[in-house]
Amino acid sequence: MLYGVEGIGKSTFGSQAPKPIFIQTEDGLDEIDCDRFPLATKFDDVIAALKSLVSEKHDYETVVIDSLDWLERLVWDKLCQQYGVESIEKVDGGYARGYTHALTLWREVLDLLNVLRSRGMVIVLIAHSKVERFEDPESSPYDRYSPRLHKHAAALIKEWCDAVLFATRKMRTQTEEAGFNRKRTVAHAIGKDGGERVMRAYGSPSCVAKNRYGISEELSLSWPAFMSAMTAN
Template sequence: MLLPTEKTQPKQRLEDYSILLYGQPKIGKSTFCSRMDNPLFLATEPGLEALSCYEVKVPDWTTFVKVCAELSKGKHPYRTIVIDTIDNLWKCCAEFVKEKHNIQHESDLAYGKGWQLIKDEFFRAIRKLSLLPYGLVMTSHVDMTEIKNKMSTINKAVPSIPRSGRDIVLGMVDIIIYAESVRTNEGSIRVIRTQPDESWEAGDRTEHAFGRKLPSTLPLSFKKFEQAFYNQTEPEETAGGPEDVDKPA
């Protein structure tokens, strides 16, 4: 019988959800991810040399597909899969499709077929990975795009993955986090944004499951993010100090 007889219950663990974390280069995104539960980095670009972590270098799409097949067997200790970065993985997918169809550019196939083939291949693989029983985190760099309304033009921070891939990723993940450096009277501090704003892309679909709303701004600290996710609090004198901010590798 394929039809359900009971309602599903909201998932309770952070590792049951998918996350997109994007921001400025070298701000500490990889360090943030390295604090997660038994992470495995699928590294599509350099940047992990100063971190102690489990890493698979992913120079091309074929390697990525093979690694996903290994992960699906479940014979490993990893609890979180980190794609670092999803921007470069999209490029690997595009190169794979172009080589497979012997074209130089996506537009070489008529009626937008080249673009659609890339989107289909990318979606198929990422969707299968997201359905595995592990946490999935994708990192991205940031682009500033102009958003015009009737009154003004706003520069909005968005993930730098091309629009076709961005739409797939944003529609798939449960939490979108924007990391940035903010200048204050005491100097620059690094923070994460978890709620949508006209100036950045962010969001959280887990608030109903946990009966809470993530704070719109948190220190760039996985410890602080995890506490907020589980709606935990700390004594006031130990919360939010400089030691709670993850330092970039």
């Protein structure tokens, strides 16, 4: 899974993977030359696309779901339809049961992805980021970036993935005079075009990330850089 802010290059990363096909749950691929299924507007559209990759002959080597947070909306819509309610909060009488029931639909997606992975396909999951408050039992609470998903779904998908990558820009901070004996800390981008785009494959207080490949350094935001780091470890 690769997550980060809008426009940083997450879909481009997916398009650089070997022979990709996109399952798109949101618009945003107009500038990228890639094969794709029609825009999924229902959860069943996503399942149908995955089942076609499982059952039909093709030469695609990568499937990219873009994006998970928009897919989550389709999951919730499916549950609301099943239970005849207007909100995920009201599914099965409320009390957050809807988010637990949603895991059944998420597992349906992951089961199909497992079939494709067992056949040698690469799975790339794209998500946007959010800032969350993390209550660290060993220190004071702090803010960190995480995938923009409900915590139950996020936990399930993060465990399933071999790598959770955070896409960001290189920044530096410096203290400047703000007048009246006050100072302020200002962030500046490092590099051109708003800052060098990088990804982190390891967790830190600033972001949720992990990998099972032993990658412990910051990487350029590109598929070749990721592959190079994987083979070097």
